[in-house]
Amino acid sequence: MAPFEDTRAFQRGGRREAKRLQGRPVPSHRLRGTEGARRPRGGVVSFSSPSSQEGAARTNGATPVVRRILRESRAYKATLGNGFSLHSPMVAQALANLGATEDQIQGQFEFAILKNERYKLLPIEKDAGGVQINEDNWREHCTSTAEGEMAFRLFWTEQIRGRGAHQAIRRCLSELSDGVHSRLHHGVIRLAYAVQGGQEEEIAAALAAFCVNYNPLPALEGHPAPAPVHAEDTDGMDLFAEVASLLDDDPAGRRPEGVGKAWQRMMKDPEVLSRVPCVIGLSSGDGLNWLVRHAVYLYLTRPNIFTLHMVTGLHALVVLKQYYDEEDFETALECHWMSVACVFLAVKAPEIISLARARAKYPIQSWDALIDLVTSTVHGDHEIKAVDTALDMSKRFPMLSEEFELAGSIVKRFRN
Secondary structure: OOOOOOHHHHHOOHHHHHHHHOOOEOOOOOOOOOOOOOOOOOOOOOOOOOOOOOOOOOOOOOOHHHHHHHHHHOOEOOEOOOOOEOOHHHHHHHHHHOOOOHHHHHHHHHHHHHHHOOOOOOEOOOOOOOOOOOOOOOHHHOOOOOOOHHHHHHHHHHHHHHHOHHHHHHHHHHHOHHHOOHHHHHHHHHHHHHHHHOOHHHHHHHHHHHHHOOOOOOOOOOOOOOOOEEHHHOOHHHHHHHHHHHHHHOHHHHOOOOHHHHHHHHHOOHHHHHHOOOEEOOOOHHHHHHHHHHHHHHHHHOOOHHHHHHHHHHHHHHHOHHHOOHHHHHHHHHHHHHHHHHHHHHOOOOOOOOHHHHHHHOOOOOHHHHHHHHHHEOOOHHHHHHHHHHHHHHHHOHHHHHHHHHHHOOHHHOOO
């Protein structure tokens, strides 16, 4: 795959140039022969089959520059050398969703390639490398070792051609619903953006990325667990207080520890997970609203990269709902609730902010201003995805539209 013009020069530019460029206006001359006008914002449509309102995916389709960015991105593994996820395919689609011009999308990509130089882009294998993945053994190759990514791409490409994209996605998600938190939820996030773009090659790459990074919740057999609570029968903020009590009984939680390491540790610890209140009924309309409210209020209380992914990861599940049956969707949402609870503990269980306090703390910006902010200048990946997610969720969950507009208004915290 031929690299984009100037990509290698940008890769050689280094960290200093990345800092210099961040926040600069996107050049209007990056692409020859492309139009600079803002793309119209598309509606909410189904990708390949009828679905509920919450599950319908925006399918704007991939523009020429987005298709080229997807091709360029697929020259690399889904995970960078430092353990971060490759964001360029997700960000390109997010910008397209927001109506960015092709020049703006290309300018953001050039900035991201420059930044990823210091994170170490890892070229994808040229072939399967002797790894044979087929109908009978694909599930046992789903591990968190990141091995066999090209073999999985070939497998899912065959599945998409034989079964169709909808059935291939459904098959993968049904088997991996207990690991949607893997790689800080980026498996399902990349897949959701791939679905929105509608490019089969990118869908296959996203499915492969999910498989090689799959890391399920540990089995909880043998650990006493609290009685299940139905989402419709509990006050969510009271449940946060119950989760907070776990900090007092967690010796490891009292030592200095980064949020990411604390979250990872707890998500692997059956003792901690077994004591998190078990919430059921999350796949119902009211149950899903309950979980969405929890996630966005946690983010408003303590906005950082980890609480942000509790929102963007849940948004991905909402986009992908059409590919789940009810039981598997419930499993995926229960897994997501565990992740929310562990992030809440990892940020030291703060008192959840009220809407009135959030209004006072975060000056709200209009959606037009937020979209212009993240499309007219080069920004960090998470700022763009945060605005795209918040805007879409405000439409899918109108009862939380103000909360999501507030969430979008604090994106400047994520210059990464």
